Amino acid sequence: MSEQLQVCKALGALIRQHGEPTEAEVNFVAHAALELALGEAENAEVRKVMQEGGDYRSYLAGITSRPLRAYLFRRVVAATLLDDTITETELAVIDLTARSFGYEEKVVAEYLAWMKDGIAWEKRGAELAARL
Numbered sequence: 452m453s454e455q456l457q458v459c460k461a462l463g464a465l466i467r468q469h470g471e472p473t474e475a476e477v478n479f480v481a482h483a484a485l486e487l488a489l490g491e492a493e494n495a496e497v498r499k500v501m502q503e504g505g506d507y508r509s510y511l512a513g514i515t516s517r518p519l520r521a522y523l524f525r526r527v528v529a530a531t532l533l534d535d536t537i538t539e540t541e542l543a544v545i546d547l548t549a550r551s552f553g554y555e556e557k558v559v560a561e562y563l564a565w566m567k568d569g570i571a572w573e574k575r576g577a578e579l580a581a582r583l
Contacts (some may be wrong), residue, residue: 452513453493453517454513454515454519455487455489455493455519456489456493456496456497457482457513457514457519457581458487458510458519458523458526459480459483459484459487459489459493459497460496460497460500460505460510460520460524461505461507461510461511461514461523462479462483462497462526462527462530463480463497463498463500463501463505463547464500464504464505464506464507464510465504465507465544466479466480466501466506467500467501467502467503467504467531468504468532469540472501476530476532476533477501478528479529479530479533480497480501481494483526484497487522489565507544507547508547508551511523511547511548511551511552512551516570522553523548524548524549524552524562525566527544527545527548528545528562528563529566529570529579530564531544531545532566532567532570535570537563543570545559545563546559560572574582
């Protein structure tokens, strides 16, 4: 299995852990699959994980590429920020992912703060653009 497929399956398994995926969550994973150039057969595998679930930890173990680890971590953090709040459960997932990839706690905290600022910046830009 390709590491790109592992990344998308990990995202699908993570989202499925919290119940039936919303349309926004399905689109979030579909966008990742598009960015990672998954084929139709691989997309079908990801959809199956989103319907039935999967073992998030085992997918993490199969991702060794540094760029793909960074990509997945960014997507995991973004997923937790979809609703503007991060719960304790979501923080645990961020921590699990960071520890699995050997990321330093201080750098993870800085990254999380940067992502929050970036999302706030994007929302402010969208609000301003709507007023044009």
